Each structure stands twice: as structure tokens, then as C-alpha cells.
Amino acid sequence: MNDSSSNNILGFDSASTTCCDVVSQPMILPYPLNVLIICNNNSIEQGLTAYFATISNIQVEYCTLLPSSLSNFSLVLLVLDDNIDTAKHTIEKFSKQEKHFLLLGDNIKSELIRLAIHHNVKDIISIADIEKELYLSLLTAANDLINSSKIAPVFTIINGKSGSGASFITSCLGEISANLTTEEIAILDADLNYGTLTDTFNFEPNYFITDALEDLDQLDNTAIRSMMLKRNNLSFLASKPYTLLNANPHLLERLPQLIWKVKLNHDLVLIDLSRGLETHSNSLISLSDKVIVVVQQNIISLREAKVLIQQLTTNVGIPAEKLHIIVNRHSHKGNNISIKDIKNVLDVESIFIVSNNYELANAGINSGSPILKVANHKIIQDEISHIIREIFPLDIPDIKPSLFTKIFRRK
Numbered sequence: 001m002n003d004s005s006s007n008n009i010l011g012f013d014s015a016s017t018t019c020c021d022v023v024s025q026p027m028i029l030p031y032p033l034n035v036l037i038i039c040n041n042n043s044i045e046q047g048l049t050a051y052f053a054t055i056s057n058i059q060v061e062y063c064t065l066l067p068s069s070l071s072n073f074s075l076v077l078l079v080l081d082d083n084i085d086t087a088k089h090t091i092e093k094f095s096k097q098e099k100h101f102l103l104l105g106d107n108i109k110s111e112l113i114r115l116a117i118h119h120n121v122k123d124i125i126s127i128a129d130i131e132k133e134l135y136l137s138l139l140t141a142a143n144d145l146i147n148s149s150k151i152a153p154v155f156t157i158i159n160g161k162s163g164s165g166a167s168f169i170t171s172c173l174g175e176i177s178a179n180l181t182t183e184e185i186a187i188l189d190a191d192l193n194y195g196t197l198t199d200t201f202n203f204e205p206n207y208f209i210t211d212a213l214e215d216l217d218q219l220d221n222t223a224i225r226s227m228m229l230k231r232n233n234l235s236f237l238a239s240k241p242y243t244l245l246n247a248n249p250h251l252l253e254r255l256p257q258l259i260w261k262v263k264l265n266h267d268l269v270l271i272d273l274s275r276g277l278e279t280h281s282n283s284l285i286s287l288s289d290k291v292i293v294v295v296q297q298n299i300i301s302l303r304e305a306k307v308l309i310q311q312l313t314t315n316v317g318i319p320a321e322k323l324h325i326i327v328n329r330h331s332h333k334g335n336n337i338s339i340k341d342i343k344n345v346l347d348v349e350s351i352f353i354v355s356n357n358y359e360l361a362n363a364g365i366n367s368g369s370p371i372l373k374v375a376n377h378k379i380i381q382d383e384i385s386h387i388i389r390e391i392f393p394l395d396i397p398d399i400k401p402s403l404f405t406k407i408f409r410r411k
């Protein structure tokens with residue numbers, strides 16, 4: 001039995017600096033790995049199960065024989081036994097299916113090592129070194145996959161103060177981005193109490209974030225795309241009213257895994273976090289490539305936004321370069337708080353404005369697409385397009401498709 005203070009779950013020698021360095025850090029892979037482990041040894045399987053439970057962003061399946069298809073797995077780990085011929089045959093199969101693979105075993109015959117190297121084995125790890133080396137190999141595999149995959153960046157739009165317009169800005173950014181490019185834009189309504197985006201977009205959802213979290217393990221690429229409501233190249237996942245009150249809190253812990261699946265199937269992911277920071281939202285913020293804080297041009301809004309930004313940078317660990325400010329409902333007239341003042345107060349370099357649309361404000365919260373609302377507001381259209389061109393890594397052709405073409409294409 002291990003010493004309780006030891007991290008050596010498998011009970012093998014772990015007295016090395018590398019090991020301590022690795023295990024003292026939280027083990028979170030930067031890319032989700034689906035690993036198949038081919039293993040005929042129960043005690044190794046148990047040890048591996050305990051070890052993998054300490055790593056985030058990984059799903060593991062065990063088998064004793066090589067399945068006919070490996071397409072569901074991003075990595076295969078072959079635990080070697082005495083049966084060299086089967087091992088050789090298995091390695092050749094990995095190579096034919098162009099699968100990343102690792103070998104695990106002791107006293108491996110040199111002919112097997114040569115064959116594995118010939119077929120581009122990612123690493124060969126002895127049982128005693130599992131704890132100090134396996135995570136590093138997984139990390140390398142995850143980074144290789146990042147470099148060879150299309151992964152959408154995540155932009156989270158958060159309210160400096162409730163009612164500042166985070167949902168309005170999210171919907172405008174989403175819909176105008178989708179108009180400017182042919183890339184796939186996904187919007188997630190992460191206001192888990194009363195998300196308003198379904199009304200804004202005039203969608204009638206019958207599948208919600210909580211359903212997706214429940215079905216998470218079955219959601220392959222096709223299912224992820226079809227679960228979302230879709231209008232041309234804009235996809236949307238709604239939240240059910242009062243999810244926070246009614247959903248099992250453990251279900252919400254799976255939000256990052258869901259976001260990863262959405263990332264892998266789109267070009268840009270926008271998250272509406274109107275409600276600001278809550279327990280479930282920290283993991284979404286941590287996953288975000290950029291965080292856009294929506295403020296308004298008044299003292300109370302700026303005071304609350306300042307506290308939020310301190311929380312984001314100090315407690316959640318978001319670097320200042322990831323932050324952008326949008327001053328919503330901005331007006332040059334009748335307001336003595338300038339953009340320069342806001343920049344100084346909030347201490348964020350990147351700042352944009354979106355004007356007040358008086359007509360929209362007077363109309364209240366009519367449902368209907370935000371693009372229809374802003375379509376007759378050339379200034380807001382231009383301001384939102386400017387933000388998209390400045391900070392969204394989208395491939396935007398020089399000639400823009402007409403907004404009106406899109407409106408008339410609408411069902």
C-alpha cells in the first residue's frame with residue numbers, strides 16, 4: 001500500500017524531480033483525448049484507472065483485443081505481455097490506421113522496439129515509469145493533435161453589470177460574424193437562469209445545454225452539429241429556464257467537455273455569460289481565448305466592471321491581454337465619461353464602442369433577430385463589424401454579402 005502522502009498511485013518508484021514536478025501540477029490536457037487501452041493484465045488496468053482519474057480532459061476505454069476500427073480514438077496505449085506475435089500484428093494495424101500509439105511494458109524485446117519505432121510509436125514507457133512519464137506523453141499527443149486539428153477559439157461575453165447588454169452584443173456579434181463569413185459560428189446561451197437568446201433569435205428549441213450534458217458521452221461530431229439549432233452558418237445551443245435551480249450541479253461540471261466538443265466542430269464559439277461570474281462559469285472563462293466585458297458609460301456600471309475585472313485577473317487568472325471592453329449604448333453627447341476615462345479606470349488596453357440604438361431601446365425587448373433590429377442602424381452594424389474584424393480570427397472576404405440578402409434568405 002502506498003504512503004498516503006505519496007502520489008505514486010501505482011506503487012512504483014517515483015523518486016525523481018520530474019515526477020514531482022508533473023504530479024504537483026493539476027493534470028489537465030489542453031486537448032481532449034479519447035484513449036483506447038489494450039491490456040490483459042488486471043492489476044495494471046486497475047492502476048491505470050486510478051491514474052487516469054487524476055487527469056482532466058481524457059476519456060479512457062479498455063479492451064483485451066484490438067477492435068476492428070479505431071476511428072473513435074485519438075490515441076491507443078498497448079500494454080505489452082509475453083505474446084510478441086500479437087503485439088507485432090497490433091502495431092502494424094495501428095500503423096495502417098494511422099493511429100498515434102504508446103507502448104507500455106518491461107523488458108521489451110529489441111525486435112518489438114525496432115518495429116514500434118519503424119511505425120512511429122509516440123513513446124515506450126516502462127511500468128515503473130508510468131507515473132512520471134505517461135502524463136508527459138499524453139501531453140505531447142494532445143499538443144500534436146492541437147497542431148493538426150481545427151479548433152475554434154472561444155469568446156465569452158460577460159456583463160460588467162446586469163442589463164448592460166451582453167446578450168444583445170453576443171447576438172449581434174454572432175449574427176454579423178455569420179453574415180461576414182462562411183465559417184461556422186456557434187453561440188451558447190450560458191445564462192443558466194433565464195437565457196434570452198432563444199427569443200432574440202426567434203428559435204424554438206427542444207434540446208438544451210442540460211440535455212447535451214446528459215448525452216455528452218454519445219455526442220460524436222455528427223450529433224454535436226445536429227443537436228444545435230441552425231440558421232445558415234450560425235448554430236445555437238439554448239439553456240432551459242432555471243437550469244441552475246433544477247439541474248444536478250455535477251452535470252454542470254461537464255460544461256468544459258461540452259465546450260470542447262463544440263470547439264472541435266465549429267470555427268468560432270461565442271458564449272453569453274450575461275449573469276457574470278458564478279461557480280459554473282469559472283471553468284467556461286478559463287477555457288476562453290478572449291473575454292469581452294460589456295459595460296455602460298456610467299459610474300455604477302464602471303464600478304461593478306472594475307470589481308469583475310479584478311476577479312477575472314486575480315482570482316480566475318485571466319491575463320489582461322485576453323480582456324476586451326465594449327462600451328455599450330455609447331453616446332458622445334450628454335455624457336462626461338470619455339473612452340479615455342473608461343480605459344484608465346478599468347486598466348484594459350482594448351476597448352470598443354457600440355452606440356445606443358434609441359429606436360431599439362424604445363421598442364423594448366421585442367423578439368426577432370438582432371440583425372433585423374440593427375439592420376436599419378448602420379452605425380451599430382459598422383461598430384460590430386469593426387470589432388469582429390479587429391478581434392475575431394475569421395476569414396472574412398473583402399466583398400461582404402449583403403445583410404439584406406441574408407435577411408431575405410431567412411425562413
Ligand SMILES: Nc1ncnc2c1ncn2[C@@H]1O[C@H](COP(=O)(O)OP(=O)(O)OP(=O)(O)O)[C@@H](O)[C@H]1O
Pocket residue numbers: 159161162163164165166167168169191196274275328329330354355356357358360361364365
Ligand atoms: N446598444 C443598444 N441600444 C439600445 N438598446 C440596447 C442596446 N444594447 C442592449 N439594449 C437593450 O437593453 C436591454 C438589455 O439588453 P440585454 O438583454 O442584452 O442585456 P443583458 O446584459 O444580457 O441583461 P441580463 O443581465 O438580464 O442578462 C434589451 O432590451 C436590449 O434590447
Ligand SMILES: [Mg+2]
Pocket residue numbers: 166167168191196274275
Ligand atoms: Mg442577458
